[in-house]
Amino acid sequence: MARDAGSFDDFYRATSARVLRYGYAVTGDLSDAQDVVQEAYTRAWREWRRVQRHPAPEAWVRLVVARLAVDRYRRTAGWWKAVARSGPPAPVAPPGEDTVLLTAALRRLPANQRQALALHYLFGASVAEIAEETGAAEGTVKSWLSRGRTALAGVLAEAAPAAGPRMLEVNDVD
Helix, strand or coil: CCCCCCHHHHHHHHHHHHHHHHHHHCCCCCCHHHHHHHHHHHHHHHHHHHHHHHHCCCHHHHHHHHHHHHHHHHHHHHHHHHHHHHCCCCCCCCCCCHHHHHHHHHCCCCCCHHHHHHHHCCCCHHHHHHHHHHCCCHHHHHHCCCCCCCCHHHHHHHHHHHHHHCCCCCCCCC
């Protein structure tokens, strides 16, 4: 049986502005609010036959928004607490040539390898901490780190002739 797209569209037009305001109040961030509201309406659309029979469909969507916001907060709370304890960052000088090369090289890696390398080398996260944050097994994280270092070395070797006489080493990021 096909979904009733017209009734969902009407529901969305009638409620989306209010639900977005609610999402913003719950998350405190417009971008996060837009993300959780979009996901809530996506779930409502998937379950539209059931949701439209609910006594209060808008309340159903708001409940999903609230639960998604809490889930998002729980995933990021530990990271934000660590940032808050460390205080504001010190002023940083403009990036040097090595930093620009390294950043460009990192962009060429798959996202999971880039994330693992950044967490390990920039934040000092252990394999276990990376596994917990990403939801991956520790062996998978070790593989991402190993493959990421190998790929990064190759990309940096390609970029080295353009960088001049000094060759940036993968170990320079430590």
